[in-house]
Amino acid sequence: MLPSSAALLRWYDRHRRTLPWRALPGRTADPYHVWLSEIMLQQTTVAAVIPYYRRFLDLFPTVEDLARAEPDTVMAAWAGLGYYARARNLHACSRAVAAAGGFPRDMAGLLALPGVGAYTAAAIAAIAFGQPVVPVDGNVERVTSRLFALADPLPGSRKTIARHAATLNASAAARARASDFAQALFDLGAGLCTPRQPACALCPWRDSCAGLRQGIAASLPAKAPRAARPVRHGVHFLLTDASGHVLLRRRPEKGLLGGMLELPGTDWRDTPWTGSEALAFAPADADWRAAGRVSHVFTHFTLHVDIYAARVGHFPNTMARTGGMAVAHADLDMSALPSLMRKCVAAGWPATEA
DNA sequence: AAACCGGGGCC
DNA sequence: GGCCCAGGTTT
Numbered sequence: 047m048l049p050s051s052a053a054l055l056r057w058y059d060r061h062r063r064t065l066p067w068r069a070l071p072g073r074t075a076d077p078y079h080v081w082l083s084e085i086m087l088q089q090t091t092v093a094a095v096i097p098y099y100r101r102f103l104d105l106f107p108t109v110e111d112l113a114r115a116e117p118d119t120v121m122a123a124w125a126g127l128g129y130y131a132r133a134r135n136l137h138a139c140s141r142a143v144a145a146a147g148g149f150p151r152d153m154a155g156l157l158a159l160p161g162v163g164a165y166t167a168a169a170i171a172a173i174a175f176g177q178p179v180v181p182v183d184g185n186v187e188r189v190t191s192r193l194f195a196l197a198d199p200l201p202g203s204r205k206t207i208a209r210h211a212a213t214l215n216a217s218a219a220a221r222a223r224a225s226d227f228a229q230a231l232f233d234l235g236a237g238l239c240t241p242r243q244p245a246c247a248l249c250p251w252r253d254s255c256a257g258l259r260q261g262i263a264a265s266l267p268a269k270a271p272r273a274a275r276p277v278r279h280g281v282h283f284l285l286t287d288a289s290g291h292v293l294l295r296r297r298p299e300k301g302l303l304g305g306m307l308e309l310p311g312t313d314w315r316d317t318p319w320t321g322s323e324a325l326a327f328a329p330a331d332a333d334w335r336a337a338g339r340v341s342h343v344f345t346h347f348t349l350h351v352d353i354y355a356a357r358v359g360h361f362p363n364t365m366a367r368t369g370g371m372a373v374a375h376a377d378l379d380m381s382a383l384p385s386l387m388r389k390c391v392a393a394g395w396p397a398t399e400a
Numbered sequence: 401a402a403a404c405c406g407g408g409g410c411c
Numbered sequence: 412g413g414c415c416c417a418g419g420t421t422t
Contacts, residue, residue: 089405093409094409094416131404131420135419135420163419242415303405304405310416339406345407385406
């Protein structure tokens with residue numbers, strides 16, 4: 047038995063989430079709002095996104111405002127949200143859209159934008175422009191694999207799941223409300239068809255769910271086992287001067303934490319650093335003291351960082367030549383730092399008070 | 401196809 | 412400690 051689009055939409059009309067980027071019922075969402083939220087929501091929870099989304103709209107009310115901003119301003123506003131390539135692509139995309147006079151309304155045009163892949167293009171097309179496409183995110187993969195009892199493991203099953211998901215909006219009811227239908231699938235996955243202990247008894251699609259009928263819904267989607275996460279080690283240096291400035295530098299544009307500020311330090315390697323080894327990477331000759339230890343989990347490794355702290359009268363003036371060093375106020379806005387570096391500064395800061 | 405790319409909340 | 416999150420890009 048095919049699931050009823052009308053039943054899902056009735057459920058959505060009663061239980062839809064109110065979110066800052068969503069249009070009020072019966073209204074059409076602003077494409078800029080939809081796009082900005084979708085980029086932020088990539089691999090990121092709604093709760094984590096909301097304060098960043100509000101801050102961005104405050105700083106950059108329109109896509110033209112974002113396009114006019116300096117890259118550093120955008121990166122600083124993104125700091126803490128993670129996956130920093132998103133921020134660079136976001137800015138590049140804003141400039142392309144501003145130059146073109148607005149967002150493309152079709153899938154091909156959306157897919158050509160930097161940072162916009164198959165999912166995000168479909169989400170914008172459906173939510174902002176009412177096109178009858180089904181954006182397949184983690185929620186929709188979960189709902190679909192359960193509804194059709196697709197038991198093959200991700201990520202190999204991704205294309206099969208997407209093919210089934212694309213059939214969900216075949217009815218006239220779904221296509222007449224493409225924006226609501228897409229968001230209804232999200233809310234179903236986020237509210238009822240959850241990863242653990244789905245609330246099948248409340249689900250508008252319970253009578254057509256093969257996963258529920260077979261008693262395997264909660265175990266879907268199956269996932270292939272993941273490789274173990276290795277451990278790496280690094281040392282970073284918290285150097286302050288007499289006026290309370292902290293020495294920072296900018297990371298390379300590409301790679302991990304690309305383009306973000308950091309405390310100077312060693313590279314991150316498989317084996318721990320000894321103190322004498324690490325001091326060769328110190329940004330100045332000073333009375334370095336062990337000042338704490340920080341652990342941080344990245345997607346594909348765990349990092350342990352030893353912090354060394356020292357205070358000097360003034361920063362060495364060789365810094366500009368030796369590493370593109372940047373200086374910032376200590377009471378600055380830690381908000382411009384990625385989370386790892388916020389932890390490092392916080393861990394080493396007491397040692398700078400002496 | 402696989403690897404790379406953050407961070408936080410929850411169990 | 413593992414899993415999950417409104418994934419995209421690069422190799």
